[in-house]
Amino acid sequence: MRLGIIGAGAVAGLHAHGADVLDGIELSAVCDLREDVAAAVAAPWGAAVFTDYQAMLAAGVVDAVVINTPHSLHRDMVLAAAAQGVHVLVEKPMATTLADCRLMEQACADAGVVMVVGMIQHFMAEKLALQAALATGQLGRVLMIHDYRSTDYRPGTRPDWFFDKEISGGGAFINIGAHCLDRCLWVGGAPAVQLGATTLRRFGAPVETDGAMELTLANGVQVRISIVSDTPDHIDEMLVVCELGTVTVDPRKGTFLEIDGTRSQLHATASHDIQDAFTAQLADFSAAVGGAAPSVSGDHATHVVELVLAAYRSAEDGTPVRLDEVHVASSPLG
CATH class of the missing domain: 3.30.360.10 (Dihydrodipicolinate Reductase; domain 2)
Structure with missing residues (x-):
């Protein structure tokens, strides 16, 4: 599974490291409005760098994405990923209205892609x-x-x-x-x-x-x-x-x-607890893409x-x- 990350701040590095240690997943692209920020996350893994998430989705270089962006942006990014047949792990909160939550779920269901919400707890x-x-x-x-x-x-x-x-x-x-x-x-x-x-x-x-x-x-x-x-x-x-x-x-x-x-x-x-959690969450998402029920x-x-x-x-x-x-x-x- 070729994984992209949209939004290279905060926990992006934890997602990237999780992709590196899990079998069957590779970090293939990182997108951020700031190219230098995206490059800092992408460089250790040789991933491509984008500053436009639509361009990243259209490039055909990802099978799934982690959406790690401000809350109100989740809806449009999920809809765009679904339109490209790309699976989605979207960070909490899922969206800022219930209407957006339902729209996101319906779009992914219609496109036959998996959406899981990242609830790290x-x-x-x-x-x-x-x-x-x-x-x-x-x-x-x-x-x-x-x-x-x-x-x-x-x-x-x-x-x-x-x-x-x-x-x-x-x-x-x-x-x-x-x-x-x-x-x-x-x-x-x-x-x-x-x-x-x-x-x-x-x-x-x-x-x-x-x-x-x-x-x-x-x-x-x-x-x-x-x-x-x-x-x-x-x-x-x-x-x-x-x-x-x-x-x-x-x-x-x-x-x-x-x-x-x-x-x-x-x-x-232990010092590795947080990284272990993000790695486990990514493994759970990968399993859901493979047909398993997600933990959340x-x-x-x-x-x-x-x-x-x-x-x-x-x-x-x-x-x-x-x-x-x-x-x-x-x-x-x-």
């Missing part, structure tokens, strides 16, 4: 250790989840497009919150039926910098997500409360279990976008949103 070693512990039954049912993430949404700390709603779709919720929603739904084991949210705008930012969400899942699991900018220490922790014990998960430390006063470590963080379904990825939309609506209205009552298919995030 499903491949992180510390999260997999948590899921393995839950699968043994030793913890009983999941009852409650608290997910606490820090970030930095001070203007100037990240590229300008993150602060432009037309391009990003929002602030901390659609970016960091999408990760939190994804992993909480996965660990909680059901979609959400109700969501309430509040947001803050600090530092003079035009998008939300901080916020909190409270969710009830269809199976009764209670979820609270807190996202805070510019904290004294970086925080990325899930606390999972079960009938018979608790688990904490932190990619900087590992996975820890406590049952009846006895603590044990299920996973110790399109329905799940779309539901994450639906919840981000609902969170913005709840924060604006000041009331919880029932997911069976909200109709946001064509509503922009904001």
